[in-house]
Amino acid sequence: MNKKYLLTIVGIIVVLVISYIVFNLSNSNISSSGIQEFNPKDAVYSQKSESSWPVYFKYQGGVYFSSTGFGSRGTPEVVEGADPGSFQERRLATGEEYGVDKNFVYCAGHKIEGSDGQTFNDKDPNYTFDKNQVYYPYCRIVEGVDISSFKIVSPGVYAVDKNNVYKYGQIIQGAEAESVRNQYK
Numbered sequence: 001m002n003k004k005y006l007l008t009i010v011g012i013i014v015v016l017v018i019s020y021i022v023f024n025l026s027n028s029n030i031s032s033s034g035i036q037e038f039n040p041k042d043a044v045y046s047q048k049s050e051s052s053w054p055v056y057f058k059y060q061g062g063v064y065f066s067s068t069g070f071g072s073r074g075t076p077e078v079v080e081g082a083d084p085g086s087f088q089e090r091r092l093a094t095g096e097e098y099g100v101d102k103n104f105v106y107c108a109g110h111k112i113e114g115s116d117g118q119t120f121n122d123k124d125p126n127y128t129f130d131k132n133q134v135y136y137p138y139c140r141i142v143e144g145v146d147i148s149s150f151k152i153v154s155p156g157v158y159a160v161d162k163n164n165v166y167k168y169g170q171i172i173q174g175a176e177a178e179s180v181r182n183q184y185k
Helices: 001-027 177-182
Strands: 057-059 062-066 088-091 097-100 105-107 134-136 139-140 151-154 158-160 165-167
Touching: 057 097, 062 097, 062 139, 151 177
Parallel strands: none
Antiparallel strands: 057 062, 088 097, 097 105, 134 139, 151 158, 158 165
């Protein structure tokens, strides 16, 4: 056998062994610091999803959110302050991901200040609300709502309270709230 040919084969074997070692170390769930890292196979998902929609999941006593899905190497983020024992994912028809626990409402992995997780209502395709405030897609709080008189009159589009009429989460200036409320009794 030719000496040059033998050195080429040995070189290829060395490269393959090094590649194998590097690959296994990079895909291990133990980092060089010895701390266990995230492994998506070990996560407990709130809802199984085949898509790349955002997803909440529980892992090692915490709640996590990933906006990229796991097929694309996204880095999950801790949902700060979420209670893993009571946490639930709520997916709206718009694809928007809310999460609720016994204390708060979360949107896109972030706590909504002033929210109430126990009274969260997500029955409408766009308007969601709790006992304190009303939300419209993309985590927007609808300002100025009188929550005690708030009523959805046309799913996803129109809502009314004692003072205002809302279309797509915006106040319609000059609309008479009382006449709209009476029309949809």
